[in-house]
Amino acid sequence: MFGQMSDKDAGIDPATPRLELRGVNKQFAGVQALSDINFRLGRNEIVGLIGDNGAGKSTMIKHICGYHSPDSGEILFDGVPVHNLTVERARQLGVAAVYQERALADLQTLWRNIFIGQEIQTRFGFLDVRKMRRETHKLMLESMGFTSTAVTPESVVKNFSGGEKQGIAITRALYFDADIVILDEPAVGLSIKETDKLLQFIQSIKKAGKASILIDHNIFHVYEVADRIVVLDRGKIAGRFRPKHRNVIELTEIMREIAETGHSSVPDDPYEEPVSDTEETA
Amino acid sequence: MNGSMTDTDQTALDEATWGRGVSLLHDPKRFASTYAGQLGITGAFLLLWIAFLVTAPDTFTHIEIYAAFAATIPLFGIVAMPLTMVVTAGEIDLSFPSTYALGMVGFVLTWEHTGNVPLAIAVCLLIGAVAGLINAFVIVQIGVPALVATIGTLFFFRGLSLVVIGGRNITLIETRPSILFRLFVGELYGIPMQFFWLLLAAVATWFLLNRHKYGAALYVIGDNIQTAELQGIKTKQVRLILFILVGVAAAFSGILSSLFIVSFFPSVGDGQLLPALAAVFVGGTSVFGGKGTVWGTLLGAFMIGTINAGIVAAGLTGFYTQLIYGAVIVVSVSIHAMVQRRFG
Numbered sequence: 001m002f003g004q005m006s007d008k009d010a011g012i013d014p015a016t017p018r019l020e021l022r023g024v025n026k027q028f029a030g031v032q033a034l035s036d037i038n039f040r041l042g043r044n045e046i047v048g049l050i051g052d053n054g055a056g057k058s059t060m061i062k063h064i065c066g067y068h069s070p071d072s073g074e075i076l077f078d079g080v081p082v083h084n085l086t087v088e089r090a091r092q093l094g095v096a097a098v099y100q101e102r103a104l105a106d107l108q109t110l111w112r113n114i115f116i117g118q119e120i121q122t123r124f125g126f127l128d129v130r131k132m133r134r135e136t137h138k139l140m141l142e143s144m145g146f147t148s149t150a151v152t153p154e155s156v157v158k159n160f161s162g163g164e165k166q167g168i169a170i171t172r173a174l175y176f177d178a179d180i181v182i183l184d185e186p187a188v189g190l191s192i193k194e195t196d197k198l199l200q201f202i203q204s205i206k207k208a209g210k211a212s213i214l215i216d217h218n219i220f221h222v223y224e225v226a227d228r229i230v231v232l233d234r235g236k237i238a239g240r241f242r243p244k245h246r247n248v249i250e251l252t253e254i255m256r257e258i259a260e261t262g263h264s265s266v267p268d269d270p271y272e273e274p275v276s277d278t279e280e281t282a
Numbered sequence: 283m284n285g286s287m288t289d290t291d292q293t294a295l296d297e298a299t300w301g302r303g304v305s306l307l308h309d310p311k312r313f314a315s316t317y318a319g320q321l322g323i324t325g326a327f328l329l330l331w332i333a334f335l336v337t338a339p340d341t342f343t344h345i346e347i348y349a350a351f352a353a354t355i356p357l358f359g360i361v362a363m364p365l366t367m368v369v370t371a372g373e374i375d376l377s378f379p380s381t382y383a384l385g386m387v388g389f390v391l392t393w394e395h396t397g398n399v400p401l402a403i404a405v406c407l408l409i410g411a412v413a414g415l416i417n418a419f420v421i422v423q424i425g426v427p428a429l430v431a432t433i434g435t436l437f438f439f440r441g442l443s444l445v446v447i448g449g450r451n452i453t454l455i456e457t458r459p460s461i462l463f464r465l466f467v468g469e470l471y472g473i474p475m476q477f478f479w480l481l482l483a484a485v486a487t488w489f490l491l492n493r494h495k496y497g498a499a500l501y502v503i504g505d506n507i508q509t510a511e512l513q514g515i516k517t518k519q520v521r522l523i524l525f526i527l528v529g530v531a532a533a534f535s536g537i538l539s540s541l542f543i544v545s546f547f548p549s550v551g552d553g554q555l556l557p558a559l560a561a562v563f564v565g566g567t568s569v570f571g572g573k574g575t576v577w578g579t580l581l582g583a584f585m586i587g588t589i590n591a592g593i594v595a596a597g598l599t600g601f602y603t604q605l606i607y608g609a610v611i612v613v614s615v616s617i618h619a620m621v622q623r624r625f626g
Contacts, residue, residue: 107572126489
């Protein structure tokens with residue numbers, strides 16, 4: 001329903017990473033926050049980005065979102081380097097970040113939250129409230145899985161659970177054609193049931209033929225949904241692994257080793273060109 | 283088979299219904315909880331009115347008192363409209379009473395030098411916009427909290443007005459022949475023009491707040507400014523416009539207040555701070571931001587404006603005015619807080 005292939009994809013080799021960081025370095029007041037980051041995100045893969053607090057996960061993400069610019073190195077979208085990436089430009093290029101605490105405006109209704117900053121307007125410049133309510137209702141049934149009649153487009157989002165709120169934010173991002181959805185610690189403070197719901201939403205990103213970066217310091221959340229796991233430690237990429245090649249206990253061991261020594265004795269899993277679900281089924 | 287047909291019908295019905303929003307006829311219960319605040323203030327307004335009708339029937343069954351309300355309530359009611367938006371956005375502006383005077387200083391000086399009333403009005407409104415811009419600069423650009431910044435400009439604008447005009451009172455009797463005089467403070471079918479300006483301000487504010495991108499941005503900013511920024515709302519620009527709107531409305535109210543008494547006093551606007559803010563808060567706009575109601579402010583303004591006359595007409599001495607005034611404010615904001623906890 002979100003459109004499997006957007007115009008952006010036309011004429012681009014599917015093997016070209018949707019997003020790539022090449023040799024990205026960043027210092028803050030003399031401290032090396034990121035050093036020589038090389039990172040790829042396929043067009044239809046979910047990458048888990050894990051690492052301890054202070055490993056550089058957020059700094060790396062802020063580069064992709066346009067909040068920081070690298071001291072050296074390049075950020076490429078569809079193989080094209082983008083210099084002086086701004087927040088606005090990143091958004092235009094399809095990047096959407098979803099933060100648990102800051103995703104939604106709590107006192108506002110569901111339909112207002114879906115359309116924050118991107119309201120549908122009538123010819124006369126007024127809000128087309130009727131259309132936005134209908135679209136919201138459609139999204140609720142088709143993507144958010146709200147079937148209860150207690151929830152309506154006029155419901156205030158304050159009383160939704162943490163998982164539901166992020167579901168709304170993910171739905172919003174996909175609705176507005178984002179194809180790189182970044183989730184920052186989405187499972188923090190969620191119950192097991194809520195986390196399951198959240199993981200379903202993350203899988204819906206994959207089903208919609210889009211890509212996601214999932215930041216977490218808990219390997220268990222990431223393991224279930226990620227195609228690849230990238231481990232950051234002290235500003236460096238310390239390992240790249242594929243959940244389908246390793247079990248979660250093995251990965252936990254590797255994580256512990258990295259946390260202690262800064263690198264892993266286990267070699268990286270080979271980088272395979274990510275295969276898109278849409279191509280497989282086509 | 284039949285089941286799935288019904289489901290589809292239900293979906294179609296829901297979609298048609300949801301396009302319209304919460305309907306009183308389809309779902310009175312949900313309507314009541316969605317609009318609890320607005321219904322509450324409407325009830326309170328009616329109660330107060332009935333109380334005055336009972337205690338002072340001579341006054342409140344005659345048209346004269348309503349004509350008086352229609353003439354004086356807009357003098358603070360109009361500025362309460364953009365203030366509703368300010369509070370909704372989680373900001374505050376306490377400087378507007380002085381902007382009444384600052385704008386009028388521009389009016390008076392222009393009019394004395396040129397005798398041109400339209401030009402004087404234009405200068406007045408422009409000064410209001412500049413005053414708003416100064417507030418916005420200090421608050422949005424320098425980052426001083428609005429509460430503190432506008433206490434400062436409250437004194438500054440009043441002081442500037444007094445210095446420039448040298449404390450003079452000026453009669454505006456010669457502006458009377460101007461058609462604009464009648465447009466601002468004349469009468470239409472026996473109803474003071476100020477009342478129509480208030481209605482216009484209320485309708486315009488309602489559309490801006492509830493049916494325009496600008497108002498949508500205000501709600502989100504007042505609710506969670508980080509969310510607004512992450513979703514690409516230009517929060518600085520939106521807040522800047524907000525303070526300019528208050529400045530222009532205050533300057534406009536300065537014109538109405540002065541032409542209404544056909545004289546300019548450098549103290550014009552003094553005493554409008556509390557009624558205007560009380561109208562906003564009594565009306566149910568949230569002190570915490572993110573929620574605002576123009577309907578509530580309109581009724582709030584009439585409640586606040588009625589109290590004074592009502593108390594005197596009910597045979598109580600003027601000493602009771604402030605007592606009842608205060609009680610109405612405290613009780614109504616308490617009720618709003620309780621309603622929000624229950625339904626919000």
